[in-house]
Amino acid sequence: MMITNIYLITAIAVIGGSLFGFDLSSMSAILPTNQFRCYFNQGPNGPPFNNLTDCSGPRSTVQGGITASMSGGSFIGALISGFVTDMFGRKSAIQMGSIIWLIGSTLCCASQNIPMLIVGRFINGLCVGTCSAQVPVYVAELAPPHLRGVVMGTQQWAITWGVLIMFYISYGSSFLAGQAAFRLPWGLQMIPALILFLGLFFMPESPRWLAKNDRWDECCHILSSIHANNNLDDGFIQMEIQQLKDACELECSKTDDTYLDLFRPHMIWRTHIIVFVQIWCQLTGINAILYYITYIFGMAGLIGSSNLVASSISSVINVVMTIPALLFMDRIGRRPLLIGGSISLTIWWTICAGLMGGYGGPAPPGGLDHIPEESWLITGAPAKVVIACSYLIVASFAPTWGPVEWVYPSELFPLRLRGKAAGLSTASNWAFNFALSYFIPPSFVNITWKTYIIFAVFAFAMTLHVFLAFPETSGRTLEEVEDAFKGVTLAWRMGIDKRQDEERELDQRSEQEKHDGSMHVEEFSEST
Structure with a gap:
């Protein structure tokens, strides 16, 4: 029995996105717990892995490495996925990723020391890189044009659900004694991967991949x-x-495709776009919030359970605010969402930087609550505004850059390069995810509130880049998008030029109808 409902297909496929959310949220909620900090302690209160009650946990650089190890694996997984998906198919590549996730989660759950934890998270990253690259391609190649934005954007919604569910699982586990507080969440995150692996047996293969491999009967069916x-x-x-036949015939004369083809003269412009949409997505600073929001709220005066509860609200906002993008992305278009999101992010990061710098001050030596990353302290009304702006950063990202980052790259390339283009684009995401995950803990220690200024500047820069270089793709078939890159047209003029072409075509059609009408009148007069 094969599932043919596109919404059900999407619901199962994007479980691959929820794996990223599970991993991201488990670190965010587990980092501040005393059980984690004591088991992996590297601080001054005795040897590592002790059972003291006031442990500082891993050093900031080591904690950055633990968090970033998944991003490093995701970078490699995304690049490899381009070859795997072209060779074995979209569906098989995602299934392989789910098996890898089960292996990595097993290692994390059983980790006895920091190196073992890093290896487990790196293996998890191989899965996340594969799934985050190929799930959007898979659902895009199955969906009709008018639903493509919705079903591809669901990838981001699945990530937000993964973040929310795992955050509350980790929060509940934090009340358990000893190692169960972090081992239980890392074990439970295997369940969605198992569901994904089994569900894919009932799913169709991508018809465009089948067409590329000359399996036309299956494709048409x-x-x-x-x-x-x-x-x-x-x-x-x-x-x-x-x-599809025209596209395949055109591509039959092409040589074997490699990643180098993405950098040839007729492709490099769109390659730079798909790379930067993912780079800018990371530089919005959203993962500074999602990975390390407990540090940010700790600097705003929240401690213990109140910090975790307040942090969980950001996950709820993330889920709820992604819904408008799913409903209206194809109507509004990609460009307005990206530009509107980056402008609002510029505002919120700037306000945070101004308040932290103007009203905050250095925390006691060793950081608040023995956490070195909480090296800055702000209190009173300014602290409440910083918390509110942190929520607004999530609320601005969720309906804009969050879903569009997965939709946009899969729309810009022809069939023969789509898998590798998605792999390169997603690898760019994970390369910068790795850099930021590693950079943020030492950044909070060394430059404190100035970290906010960096993200405000990036948000402003991405606004200009999107306006000048990113074309609109909504409402077009994947084959029609290819025509948008024939010739050189400024991105911000493409919509205008398209409307002018449509108006010109309507005028020509009207003139032709008038001409045909006059000919019929003349013929009728002559016959009369």
């Missing part, structure tokens, strides 16, 4: 099953099949 209730004679199905 899947397209008609999903889009037209098995009516192979449907006009849309026939048009889509013909477009």
Whole structure:
């Protein structure tokens, strides 16, 4: 039995996105717990792995390495996934990723020391890199154009659900004594990977991958099953099949595709776009919030359980605010969401930097609550505004850059390069995710509130870049998007030029109808 409902297909496929959210949130909620800090202690209160009650945990650089190890694995996984998906298919690549996740989570759950934990998280990253690159490609190649933004954006919504669910699991586990406080969440995160692996057996393969591999019978059957209730004679199905045949015939003359093809003259412009949409997404600073929000709220005066509860609100906001993008992304378009999101992020980061610098001061030596990363302290009304702005950063990111980062890269490339392009784009995401995950803990220790200024500057820079260079892709088939890159047109003019072309075509059609009408009148007069 094959599942043919596109929404159900998407719901199962994007479980791969929830794995990233599970991992991200488990670190965020577990980092401040005394059980984790004492078991992996490197501070002054005795040897590592003791059971004291006031441990500082791993050193800031080591903690950055623990967090960033998953991003390092994701970088490699995303690059490898381009080859795997072209060789074995989109569905098989995602299944392989789910198996890798089970192995990595087992190592994390059983970790006896910091190196073992880092290896487990690195292996988890191989899965996250593969799934985050190929799930959007998979659902994009199955979805009709008018639903593509919705189903691809669901990847980000799954991530937010993963963050929310695992945060509360980790929060509840924090009340357990001893090692169970962090081993239980790391063990439970294997469940969605198992569901994903089994569910994919009932899912169709990408019809575009099947077409590329000359398996036309299967391709046509899947397209008609999903889009037209098995009516192979449907006009849309026939048009889509013909477009696929034309694209495949055009690409048959191409040599074997490699990552180098993405940097050839006719491809390098769109390659720079898909790389930077992921780089800028990381430089919004969202992972500074999601990974280390407990540090930020600790500097705003929240401690213990109140810190974890307040931090969990950001996960709820993330889930709720992603919904508008799913509903309206295809109507609003990609560019307005990206530009609006980056402008609002610039405002909130700037306010945070101003308040922290103007009203805050150095924390006691060793940081608040023996956490060196909480090296700055702000209190009173300014602290409440910093907390509010942290929530607004999440609320601005969730409906804009969050879902668009997964939708946009999979829309810009022809079929033969789509898998590798998604892999390179996602690898760029994880490279900067690794850098920021490693950079932020030492940054909080060494430059404190100035960390906020860095993200404000990046948010302003990305606004200009999107306006000048990122074209609109909503409402077009994947084959029609290819036509947008023929010739050289400024991104901000593409929508204007498209409207002018449509108006010109309507005028020509109107003139032709008038001409045909006059000819009919003349013929009628002559016959009379």
